[in-house]
Amino acid sequence: MSQWSxxxxxxxxxxxxxxxxxxxxxPMEIRHLLAQWIESQDWEAASNNEAMATxxxxxxxxxxxxxxxxxxxxxxxxxxxxLKRIRKLLQGKYHGNPMHIAVIISNCLREERRIxxxxxxxxxxxxxxxxxxxxxxxxxxxxEHKVSAIKNSAQMTDxxxxxxxxxxxxxxxxxxxxxxxxxxxxxxxxxxxxxxxLQAMLNTLDYKRKEVLSKIGxxxxxxxxxxxxxxxxxxxxxxxxxxxxxxGGPLHGGLDQLxxxxxxxxxxxxQVRRQLEKLDxxxxxxxxxxxxxPVQRPQLLEKVNFLLYNLFRxxxxxxxxxxxxxxxxxxxxxxxxxxxxVKLRLLIKLPELNYQIRVKATxxxxxxxxxxxxxxxxxxxxxxxxxxxxxxxxxxQPKEMKSSAGSKGNEGPHMVTxxxxxxxxxxxxxxxxxxxxxxxxxxxxxxxxxxSQLPNAWASIIWYNLSTNDPQNxxxxxxxxxxxxxxxxxxxxxxxxxxxxxxxxxxxLNMLAEKLTGQQVSxxxxxxxxxxxxxxxxxxxxxxxxxxxxxxxxxxxxxxLPLWIDGYVMGFVSKEKERILLKDKTPGTFLxxxxxSNLGGITFTWVDQLENxxxxxxxxxxxxxxxxxxxxFADILRDYKVIMADNVPENPLKYLYPDIPKDxxxxxxxxxxxxxxxxxxxxxxxxxxxSVFIPVSKILNDSTDPHSPSDLLPMSPSVYxxxxxxxxxxxIETAVCCNLFNS
Numbered sequence: 001m002s003q004w005s006x007x008x009x010x011x012x013x014x015x016x017x018x019x020x021x022x023x024x025x026x027p028m029e030i031r032h033l034l035a036q037w038i039e040s041q042d043w044e045a046a047s048n049n050e051a052m053a054t055x056x057x058x059x060x061x062x063x064x065x066x067x068x069x070x071x072x073x074x075x076x077x078x079x080x081x082x083l084k085r086i087r088k089l090l091q092g093k094y095h096g097n098p099m100h101i102a103v104i105i106s107n108c109l110r111e112e113r114r115i116x117x118x119x120x121x122x123x124x125x126x127x128x129x130x131x132x133x134x135x136x137x138x139x140x141x142x143x144e145h146k147v148s149a150i151k152n153s154a155q156m157t158d159x160x161x162x163x164x165x166x167x168x169x170x171x172x173x174x175x176x177x178x179x180x181x182x183x184x185x186x187x188x189x190x191x192x193x194x195x196x197x198l199q200a201m202l203n204t205l206d207y208k209r210k211e212v213l214s215k216i217g218x219x220x221x222x223x224x225x226x227x228x229x230x231x232x233x234x235x236x237x238x239x240x241x242x243x244x245x246x247x248g249g250p251l252h253g254g255l256d257q258l259x260x261x262x263x264x265x266x267x268x269x270x271q272v273r274r275q276l277e278k279l280d281x282x283x284x285x286x287x288x289x290x291x292x293x294p295v296q297r298p299q300l301l302e303k304v305n306f307l308l309y310n311l312f313r314x315x316x317x318x319x320x321x322x323x324x325x326x327x328x329x330x331x332x333x334x335x336x337x338x339x340x341x342v343k344l345r346l347l348i349k350l351p352e353l354n355y356q357i358r359v360k361a362t363x364x365x366x367x368x369x370x371x372x373x374x375x376x377x378x379x380x381x382x383x384x385x386x387x388x389x390x391x392x393x394x395x396x397q398p399k400e401m402k403s404s405a406g407s408k409g410n411e412g413p414h415m416v417t418x419x420x421x422x423x424x425x426x427x428x429x430x431x432x433x434x435x436x437x438x439x440x441x442x443x444x445x446x447x448x449x450x451x452s453q454l455p456n457a458w459a460s461i462i463w464y465n466l467s468t469n470d471p472q473n474x475x476x477x478x479x480x481x482x483x484x485x486x487x488x489x490x491x492x493x494x495x496x497x498x499x500x501x502x503x504x505x506x507x508x509l510n511m512l513a514e515k516l517t518g519q520q521v522s523x524x525x526x527x528x529x530x531x532x533x534x535x536x537x538x539x540x541x542x543x544x545x546x547x548x549x550x551x552x553x554x555x556x557x558x559x560x561l562p563l564w565i566d567g568y569v570m571g572f573v574s575k576e577k578e579r580i581l582l583k584d585k586t587p588g589t590f591l592x593x594x595x596x597s598n599l600g601g602i603t604f605t606w607v608d609q610l611e612n613x614x615x616x617x618x619x620x621x622x623x624x625x626x627x628x629x630x631x632x633f634a635d636i637l638r639d640y641k642v643i644m645a646d647n648v649p650e651n652p653l654k655y656l657y658p659d660i661p662k663d664x665x666x667x668x669x670x671x672x673x674x675x676x677x678x679x680x681x682x683x684x685x686x687x688x689x690x691s692v693f694i695p696v697s698k699i700l701n702d703s704t705d706p707h708s709p710s711d712l713l714p715m716s717p718s719v720y721x722x723x724x725x726x727x728x729x730x731x732i733e734t735a736v737c738c739n740l741f742n743s
Contacts, residue, residue: 002035002036002039003035003039003109003112003113003116003501003565004031004032004035004038004039004112005035006116007112007115007116010115010116010119011119014115014118014119017115018111018112018115020253021107021108021111021251021253022108024089025093025101025104025386026101026104026105026108027086027089029079029082029083029086030060030064030086030090031108033067034060034063034064034067037063038105038109039109041056041059043056043102043105043106043109044102044106044328044329045325045328046098046099046102046106047099047102047103047106047328048099048323048324048325048326048328048341049099049325050098050099050394052102053098053099053101053102054098056098056102057090057094057095057098057101057102060090060101061087061090061091064083064086064087064090065087067083068080068083068084068087071083096382096383097383097384100384103320106328107251110251110497110498111250111251113497113498113501113502113503114248114249114250114251114494114497114498114503116497116502116503117493117494117496117497117502117503117504118503127244127249127466127487127490127491139230139233139234140234140254140257142230143226143230143231143234143261144257144260144261146222146226146230147226147260147261147264147265148264149222150219150222150223150226150264150265150268151264151267151268153215153218153219153222154219154268154271154272155271156215157212157215157216157219157272157275158271158275160208160211160212160215161212161275161278161279163208164205164208164209164212164282165278165282167201167204167205167208168205168282168285168286170201171198171201171202171205171286172285172286174194174197174198174201175198178191178194178195178198202288205286206288206290206291206292209279209282209291209292209293210292212275212279213279213292213293213296213297213300216272216275216276216300217296217300219268219272220272220300220303220304220307223265223268223269223307224303224307226265227265227307227310227311227314231258231261231262231265231314232314234254234258234261235258235314235317236469238254238255238258239317239469239471240469241254242321242443243443243465243469243471244465246321246331246332246443246461246465247461247462247465247466247491247494247495248329248491248494248495248497248498248499249491249494255317255319255345255347256386256388258347259345259347259348259349259388262311262314262315262347262348263347263348263349263350265311266308266311266312266315266348266350267350269304269307269308269311270308270432272300272304273301273304273305273308273432276297276300276301276304279293279297280293280297283297305434308434308436309434309436311348312346312348312429312436312438313436313438313439314347315346315347315348316344316346316347316425316427316438316439316440317344317345317347317440318342318343318344318425318440318441318442318443319343319344319345319388319390320341320342320343320392321342321442321443322334322340322341322342322396322423322442322445323340323341323342324338324339324340325339325340325341326338327454329498329499330454330457330458330461331461332442332443332444332445332446332461333445333446333448333454333457333458333461334398334445334446334447334448335398335447335448335449335450335451335454336369336397336398336399336400336447336448336449337372337397337398337399338397339373339394339395339396339397340396340397340398341392341393341394341396342361342392342393342396342423342442343390343391343392343393344359344379344390344391344392344425344440345384345388345389345390346379346389346390346438348389349381349387349388349389350389350431351381352431353379353389353429353431354379354380354381354382354389355378355379355380356378356379356429356430357378357379357389357427357428357429358376358377358378358379358427358428359376359377359378359379359391359425359426359427360375360376360425360426360427361375361376361393361396361423361424361425362375362423362424362425362426363398363421363422363423363424364421364422364423364424364474367401368400368401369398369399369400369401369421369447370398370399370401371396371397371398371399371423372396372397372398372399373393373395373396373397374393374395374396375393375396377391377392377393378391379391379427396423398447400447400449417446417448417453417456417457417459417460418446418460418477419446419447419477420444420445420446420460420464420473420474420475420476420477421444421445421446421447421474422441422442422444422445422472422474423441423442423445424439424440424441424442425439425440425441426438426439441471441472443464443465443471444461444464444471444472444473444474444476446460446461455546455547455550456534456546456547458550459533459534459546459550460477460534462491462495463480463483463530463533463534464476464477466483466487466488466491467480467481467483468481477530480529480530481530482527482528482529482530483527483528483530483533484526484527484528485513485516485517485526485527485528488516488528488533489504489509489512489513492504492509492512492549493509495549495553496553496556499553499557500553500556500557500561500564500565501561501564501565502564502565502567504572507572507573508570508571508572508573509572511572511573511574511577512549512572513526514574515538515545515596516528516532516533516545518539532545533545533546534546541597543599547599548596548599551599551600552571552594552600554600554625555594555600555601555602555624555625555628556569558625558628559625559628559629559632559633560602560628560633562634562669563592563633563634563666563669566665568592568656568660568665568666569592569602570591570592570593570657571592571593571594571602572593572594573591573593574596575596575605575619578591578593578605578617579605579617581657581658582605582606582607582617582657583607583615583617585607585655585657585658585659586607586654586655586659587607587608587609587654588606588607588608588652588653588654588655589606589607589654589655589656589657589658589659590604590605590606590607590652590653590654590655590656590657590662591604591605591656591657592604592656593605595622597622598622598624599624600624600625601622601623601624602622602623602628602633603619603620603621603622603623604619604620604637604653605617605618605619605620606618606652606653608652618642618652620640623636632669632671634666634669634670634671635670635671637653637662637666638651638662638663638666638670639651640652640653
């Protein structure tokens with residue numbers, strides 16, 4: 001079943017979440033019509049590879065054209081209209097930046113997987129629940145409402161200033177008219193009446209000046225309060241959501257809404273600034289005793305400038321954290337001399353700033369590393385599909401300085417992967433007489449010199465972003481805090497949903513909790529240390545919990561991904577629990593679990609019944625990536641045979657737990673049917689008989705006897721003859737024999 005088919009079967013509350021991230025950037029119609037094709041493409045790799053993204057965009061447009069041809073034949077006028085509009089939209093929006101649509105589609109697919117994983121969970125995780133708080137949503141609505149009200153107030157004040165200007169011009173004209181009269185004319189009754197009228201007009205001018213200044217003061221106060229409280233909280237929440245998204249959590253939307261708020265506030269402040277300049281202009285033409293402008297205007301202008309400084313400084317953000325194109329799902333882990341990308345945005349989108357802001361990238365000040373490549377670029381509105389004022393660095397490389405290469409860098413993987421660094425960015429904004437210096441930094445990154453350090457480096461990134469909201473605590477691992485087990489398990493499930501397409505259910509998480517703690521504990525109360533997670537070896541093992549889990553992720557990704565996505569790999573179940581699950585099942589029922597003793601190994605256990613009615617269990621030696629590279633796991637399950645002494649070999653695997661016929665579960669994943677092997681005359685190669693690999697185990701009659709080399713390949717001639725007679729008409733030249741353990 002395709003991922004999109006699974007999405008469509010979700011409950012309405014989850015479908016509403018799906019609906020939120022499909023818009024004109026990636027219309028849902030395209031997701032629906034091209035579901036299979038979209039899911040078969042590597043959008044994550046394309047999001048950091050411009051050439052690949054260009055090809056995928058071209059192929060996407062070709063797929064849309066094919067759908068257009070199909071619906072044209074069906075004369076579906078509405079769909080024809082929508083597809084033409086969508087094709088034009090996609091081509092216009094992404095022609096100059098194909099990587100952007102790759103990012104969008106990759107994020108949408110990932111978010112679908114996360115929602116599917118969340119739907120399979122009995123309860124929502126604590127981290128995700130906190131990010132979706134109704135209080136947060138209410139504050140977002142309040143911020144947008146207040147920003148809109150401030151913008152309206154500033155515009156209304158513009159009208160008041162214009163009225164004040166017109167009133168002063170009329171006063172000025174009438175006053176100068178009287179001043180031009182002869183002295184004898186000024187004593188007339190009519191002129192005296194005009195002087196009284198001018199005094200009344202001056203009183204009105206004074207009142208209006210005070211009123212305008214009061215309104216400007218209120219607008220400034222509203223902006224100050226909004227920026228100091230709700231908008232700052234919104235920005236901090238977005239940064240926290242970005243942290244969580246970087247380690248596999250929900251997508252961190254909302255930046256466009258923040259940009260709209262920041263831009264409107266900046267426009268309002270510049271509008272107020274112009275109003276104060278206009279008042280200064282009016283002041284030069286007319287002033288009087290008790291005039292409020294010379295008293296209040298300097299203070300208001302100083303406050304406006306202060307707010308503009310703060311607004312700009314807060315608006316300079318890292319939109320996409322540093323990430324190597326070769327490892328798009330492991331952001332903030334950077335390898336020396338390997339390019340990484342990072343994207344910044346100024347949330348104040350003003351046309352006057354297009355191509356006027358040059359951003360410089362540097363690495364932290366310890367002088368151990370330097371950045372090579374293009375590290376100064378101009379922000380512009382042309383490269384982003386949504387027209388935001390942004391800049392993306394695509395060719396930066398961290399390089400370790402020779403003076404330190406022989407010291408701390410060679411102190412071992414733990415020392416390297418717990419050392420945090422920061423990529424810093426600085427620029428200067430010059431606008432309307434203001435000069436504002438801006439600085440921001442990435443979340444802490446981990447530098448590695450060898451890809452073997454990647455798993456432990458990623459563990460450091462997970463632990464940091466799970467444990468703290470502080471975006472710049474580079475000394476974090478000097479004394480790393482403990483993490484709540486419930487939050488850690490939620491993040492571990494995200495590793496599976498984001499990296500291999502299916503998260504973990506409560507039973508699987510229970511097993512991981514017991515493995516981490518060595519006991520059954522309460523998720524909410526238990527605090528787990530960093531050492532327990534990543535540094536201390538598991539009891540009786542030569543590796544840590546994280547190394548064991550990372551090896552399983554790698555195994556799934558490279559060798560059993562379709563089976564995992566379909567939900568047929570129970571995976572995380574202890575030997576004790578698997579026997580409880582299987583003991584009452586039909587003989588031949590089996591389940592798949594990950595090895596607890598071998599890194600990156602998967603095994604299967606089946607239940608059998610002896611002649612006396614006793615139940616027995618058999619577990620095959622775990623398959624690792626080396627053996628799975630030679631033979632697909634689904635084919636192993638199909639072709640697996642057991643020889644009981646000299647009996648006929650047979651496949652003991654009948655039903656996948658709880659009662660799914662094996663071929664029904666795995667049939668679509670078989671590479672070919674076992675008898676679909678060419679005859680010698682069809683083999684093409686000098687009359688050779690094609691060979692096939694058959695996984696075979698031999699079970700001794702006395703299960704207590706130790707296994708000897710004679711139980712493994714090479715087989716005896718008699719066993720080999722039995723295989724040839726009963727397995728296939730094809731000659732079997734090589735068989736893969738799995739050492740079998742009895743329980």
